[in-house]
Amino acid sequence: MSRTLDEVAKSAGVSRSTVSRVINDHPSVSDETRAKVQAAIEQCGYRPNAVARSLATNRTNILGMVVPESVTKLFTDPYFPLMLRGATEACNRRGYHLILSLFTASVESSIMHDRIARSGYLDGLIAANASLDDKLIPGLFAEGIPFVNIGRHPDDRVNYVDVDNRGGARMATEHLVRLGHKRIAMIGGPADMTPAQDRLDGYLEVMSTHRLPASKGLIAEGDFTEAGGRAAMLELLAENPTAVFAASDSMAVGAVKAIRAQGLRIPDDVAIVGFDDIPSARTVDPELTTIRQPIERIGQLAVEMLINVIDGKAAEGNMAATQRFVLPTELIVRGSCGSS
Amino acid sequence: MSRTLDEVAKSAGVSRSTVSRVINDHPSVSDETRAKVQAAIEQCGYRPNAVARSLATNRTNILGMVVPESVTKLFTDPYFPLMLRGATEACNRRGYHLILSLFTASVESSIMHDRIARSGYLDGLIAANASLDDKLIPGLFAEGIPFVNIGRHPDDRVNYVDVDNRGGARMATEHLVRLGHKRIAMIGGPADMTPAQDRLDGYLEVMSTHRLPASKGLIAEGDFTEAGGRAAMLELLAENPTAVFAASDSMAVGAVKAIRAQGLRIPDDVAIVGFDDIPSARTVDPELTTIRQPIERIGQLAVEMLINVIDGKAAEGNMAATQRFVLPTELIVRGSCGSS
DNA sequence: TTGTACGCGTTATCAT
DNA sequence: ATGATAACGCGTACAA
Numbered sequence: 001m002s003r004t005l006d007e008v009a010k011s012a013g014v015s016r017s018t019v020s021r022v023i024n025d026h027p028s029v030s031d032e033t034r035a036k037v038q039a040a041i042e043q044c045g046y047r048p049n050a051v052a053r054s055l056a057t058n059r060t061n062i063l064g065m066v067v068p069e070s071v072t073k074l075f076t077d078p079y080f081p082l083m084l085r086g087a088t089e090a091c092n093r094r095g096y097h098l099i100l101s102l103f104t105a106s107v108e109s110s111i112m113h114d115r116i117a118r119s120g121y122l123d124g125l126i127a128a129n130a131s132l133d134d135k136l137i138p139g140l141f142a143e144g145i146p147f148v149n150i151g152r153h154p155d156d157r158v159n160y161v162d163v164d165n166r167g168g169a170r171m172a173t174e175h176l177v178r179l180g181h182k183r184i185a186m187i188g189g190p191a192d193m194t195p196a197q198d199r200l201d202g203y204l205e206v207m208s209t210h211r212l213p214a215s216k217g218l219i220a221e222g223d224f225t226e227a228g229g230r231a232a233m234l235e236l237l238a239e240n241p242t243a244v245f246a247a248s249d250s251m252a253v254g255a256v257k258a259i260r261a262q263g264l265r266i267p268d269d270v271a272i273v274g275f276d277d278i279p280s281a282r283t284v285d286p287e288l289t290t291i292r293q294p295i296e297r298i299g300q301l302a303v304e305m306l307i308n309v310i311d312g313k314a315a316e317g318n319m320a321a322t323q324r325f326v327l328p329t330e331l332i333v334r335g336s337c338g339s340s
Numbered sequence: 341m342s343r344t345l346d347e348v349a350k351s352a353g354v355s356r357s358t359v360s361r362v363i364n365d366h367p368s369v370s371d372e373t374r375a376k377v378q379a380a381i382e383q384c385g386y387r388p389n390a391v392a393r394s395l396a397t398n399r400t401n402i403l404g405m406v407v408p409e410s411v412t413k414l415f416t417d418p419y420f421p422l423m424l425r426g427a428t429e430a431c432n433r434r435g436y437h438l439i440l441s442l443f444t445a446s447v448e449s450s451i452m453h454d455r456i457a458r459s460g461y462l463d464g465l466i467a468a469n470a471s472l473d474d475k476l477i478p479g480l481f482a483e484g485i486p487f488v489n490i491g492r493h494p495d496d497r498v499n500y501v502d503v504d505n506r507g508g509a510r511m512a513t514e515h516l517v518r519l520g521h522k523r524i525a526m527i528g529g530p531a532d533m534t535p536a537q538d539r540l541d542g543y544l545e546v547m548s549t550h551r552l553p554a555s556k557g558l559i560a561e562g563d564f565t566e567a568g569g570r571a572a573m574l575e576l577l578a579e580n581p582t583a584v585f586a587a588s589d590s591m592a593v594g595a596v597k598a599i600r601a602q603g604l605r606i607p608d609d610v611a612i613v614g615f616d617d618i619p620s621a622r623t624v625d626p627e628l629t630t631i632r633q634p635i636e637r638i639g640q641l642a643v644e645m646l647i648n649v650i651d652g653k654a655a656e657g658n659m660a661a662t663q664r665f666v667l668p669t670e671l672i673v674r675g676s677c678g679s680s
Numbered sequence: 681t682t683g684t685a686c687g688c689g690t691t692a693t694c695a696t
Numbered sequence: 697a698t699g700a701t702a703a704c705g706c707g708t709a710c711a712a
Binding site (some may be wrong): 047049050051052054055060062072075076078080081082084085088089092093095097098099100101102104106107112114115118119120121226227230253254257260261278279280283285 | 387389390391392394395400402415416418420421422424425428429432433435437438439440441442444446447452454455458459460461566567570593594597600601618619620623625
């Protein structure tokens, strides 16, 4: 099975420490012995035991991605696989591993919390869009474990990576205004999620700027799912909007179906713009005009920031400044709003 | 930070060993001291250090889910999030952690392989639909690390969990035959993936039984993506089929769009049945008749089997029998084939 | 440059 | 039932 340092040392005729130095690229070892040791390593098929190494260094090179229960339900939305792919990609590059923890109803979250945060297996963790009132984040502070949240968080101490949700929502709404729409409805997300808040704010801001109505009836709350978007759109249709901004592409796809179900045409009767630019935005008919956010990049950035935080903490004590990053969004014009 | 066994022992006025026994529910410890130790544990806020424990026990309670590069591309298909959710769910229940490794182009797969299989961090791993010619599986045997594949594998020694792909494909095709269709086309998956093979075989079997044509022109190879399904359907339409069986719902959704793009109606002009029963099968218009496979259950079962394999190996040496499990599929009739 | 010796936090074996 | 003590495999001051 697994050879040990001692065996390699014996085989190379040196001491254990020397082999260890070779493995960790320590400078002070003669080229001669280095070569000798390398050979022995090859020959034995030696691989360092990560667990033992972790015990000695107090570092595991394992990060955690924790998905709050409220978000686990949305896990099939392409957003998460994409973000996750970005995160694992970055981990691959940096030589880290990623433990994925979805909080589910079957296990009490306090137990999950303990297993995740206090096991000692994790160098740090990424919170996948923990909502404002999530007990997760306070818990992490209490535990003193390095973490990065995906999505902004009002607490000053929270490191996060976010996208310009508000700016994106403004672009989306402006686009519809530019096309001459007056009655522009919005399908929002759950009120306790900051992306939903910010996208709503961006919409309201533009509506207000142009002195357009944004009454209660023009705003419906979805849940970021396609079914939710469909239901929300059904409500909204009673108000006869000529355009809709959906806070996610999944909801936009649902809205498209609701609109069609009423015998209305897109974009002729109702124009629609989404948010995310997930793959299906290009496969809907008509293709979805949407706000692109660099989803994989978010995951990548989150792990890179986290590694920085971990390294920084190790280096400078707890003095490291809070790290934050807000990625830009982009308007992608396709067919669902008519030609501009 | 993290208290240690010694501190608890000192605080409780016993030896380290006794505290260890209490933690591991060892029987031989008096109720009196047990209570005393429990109290000390509470008071210190002690939590066992998982890494140290792993070094001593040679068990990490961490499983790996490894996704071959060919499959990483399909990672946004709802199949994977669902399967993953099932797997993490089972891990939660059993007190295991799950490391997710997506093989990507950015890091050479031999390096990834080493990191995954030889790090010592993993008690075992799940291969997510490794295809037949994937170097992954031979590598795992060479390494002697316990694993379970998702999807059947011809090698006798491979533990796997699979679904009755062939039976499902038969049901799908039979359903179309029952509805009176003669020219039934099929959109298959990549030839090197066993689910694709099996679904094709099921289709061919039924076509042959009913002496229906299954010529080259009636079979197109997709890639399990929506775009691929669309392209495949476009080819097939030249043959004027009256029905199509798509080997995945994603491809079926693409096919629906291709059919519509030709001005044809579903199910009137072309009936269609998919495979998977992912959430979007219920949100397409018309809703998709499909073959349901219990996707989350697959993930759950994979980790449970894997844990069995690991425990079995620990218990009986390498004598444990190969474990296999084939889950049933189910025909779900919705609107995309017309009424039966 | 190289080797010695100790520590990382547990579990496990063996006395007592 | 309890307590020393030896692993587990590696990193790393410290000494040589």
